Amino acid sequence: MQSDVSWPGAREQVLALREAPFPRRAFGAGGSSSGPVRLDRPLSEAEVAAAERELGVSFPPSYRTFLLEVGAGGTGPHYGLFSLRRDKRGWHWADEFGFRHDSSLLDRPFPSMEERAHWEEDFDAREPDRKDFPDEQSYRRAFTAWDDEWDTLREEMIAGAICLSSQGCGTYTWLAVTGPERGTVWSVSWEAEVPVSPCSAGTDSVDFHDWYVSWLARITFQAYGGAPGERRLRPPAGRARPRGRLARWFGR
Template structure:
């Protein structure tokens, strides 16, 4: 079923995804192979009460298309890249399950920074980088540099405040869904592992929302899994 033929909701999408497990070339789809990929598996959908509880804990209302996905398709699993990090609850509360430490749940309700604000934050930190010539010896310079580097470790979560890390592309690259502010509902590529800035994902109609992003992946994965 092509994306243009689907109704506005998510009816039938869970079944489409799960059916790809039996496709002849399923393992050729990036991020799907057994053992380290999503294997076209989906977690069970969440209930309305569960999603509402997570939203109350984070202090946000999730974008409607992603919220409906959690209710109708699954809490996580098969999807773009190596799949969607599942939204789960444990003794520490609600969180997106991830093998990597990405983001701070306490910051999800904060406003997502604009490009200008994010650039200013990074430039102000860069401007404070210690210069070796300003120190009497290597030891004092290294101590100052370490303190400056540690400061960025504390500031870095601010860059993605107001967003949820949804998937891992490999090599330290991630995709984030913005849940607060003017950019709410848009997806952003995180290439900071390669010293790239956070960039919005775009399509033919402009910045991508979750629904278009996911269904575009599903159409491509379906073609590849069937050798088309």
């Protein structure tokens, strides 16, 4: 991940959406999917450093500078970014309803796709078979114990990641903060065939900066009159721009 990521004009561009002439094209009939356009205040360097110390992890550069320059949460892809906050219990991420997201495994290595696939295969292979038990009661006890392991396995599969936002219908976006995939964003849905999959542009994983800025370019284009689904989006000069593969996709 790049260490010199910055967000020129991004905060102003998001807040300007309040005055956009066609908000329904961007956000639907109800405005923003997460309510009125809003951004939490940016955090200070001291606050970000304190959160990192308490949580036991260094934030990826693109997310760290977002907290410093854009805001601690608010309007963003899907239903908006969960807010990084501090209360009497310490630093945590909370959604718009104040639900506190667990970060107890944040300092663990974020697993690779191969590791997660191996864990799932092993878990499925250990499913109890009724014919191996003398009676229904003993089978049900074994099955319940096996099934309960899934909750622990799910937590292990997203260790080392921050829950960033809700996509709706039980799907969430997570940001890897440890391991080789540090700084990239992932879609997590436990009902999907592949529960944890990268948010990607083609075959490439997408980092937090490009994920957010590509959304902002698209939503700005639509809010100012562009048709949804149109591909060649050009953010106004001087404003936040996507990089790399996404930059080519958005017409740069």
